[in-house]
Amino acid sequence: MALSREEIAARYSKALFEYSEDAKVLDEVHDEMNVLLQVTKANPKVIQLLADPILNKVEKKEFLDTLTQGASVETKGFLKFLVEYGRFNDFIDIIEAFDVRYNESKNIADGTAITAIALKDEELDKIAKAYAKKYGLTTLKITNKVDPSILGGVVLQVGDIRIDGSIKTKLQEIREQLIENK
Template structure:
């Protein structure tokens, strides 16, 4: 029976996570995987070449050698394992699973801050730090999404929690109160 994409990502991501923990290089592997993820997202042809069934293993290995030369032995070994077992097409899913496990281990949450205007990095960091302090997390990584329809304020979506501090929401509540009073 063939494994699903999610099962493959879960198994390989958990295996890499456990290995990195055992070797005491968890933070280093995490940092390297973030760089690899950025590179692959910017240039998806990397995965296409390394998972192409037409290319032989030697051609793929030569391509991989050029990519992995600056990575640690642990990440290089992992990438070679993916190549050996023809699992390179799942790379981004595996990294996502690793990131999830890393965030769980380090009490880090990721989320989205929806605002009417774009926030700079410092504003996002302060907002994330404030949320982390309130909810006993070590850190919160926020991405900014701009939605002018909220008028002002911020909507935070982190894990399964949504905190709606938008002006639009406040106006809606005031309107509901006025209607209820009449």
């Protein structure tokens, strides 16, 4: 029975996480893998080349050595392992699953601040720090999404938690109260 992409990503990301943690290079491997993730997302041909069944493994490993020059032994070893077992096609899924494990272990979360106008970095940072402090996170990474329909205020989405402080929602709540009181 073939494994699903999610099962492959879960197994390999767990192996990478535990291997890196045991070697006490988790942060370094995380940083290196995220650089490689950005490279492969920007250049999908890298994955196509390393997943190509026609190219032999020696050529793929030589290409990997060039691509990962200066990377840790653990990062190089894991990438060669993916090539050896024909799993480089799943690289993006594996590293995204690895990032989830890493963030959970470090108490880091990602979120989105939806606002009517774009926020400055300082404003996003202030929101992130306040939320992180309130919910016991080490770090909260927030991206800003602009949606003029909320009229003003902020809607903050972090995982399953949604804090809606938009003017649009406040107006709807007032409207509902007025209708109920008639």
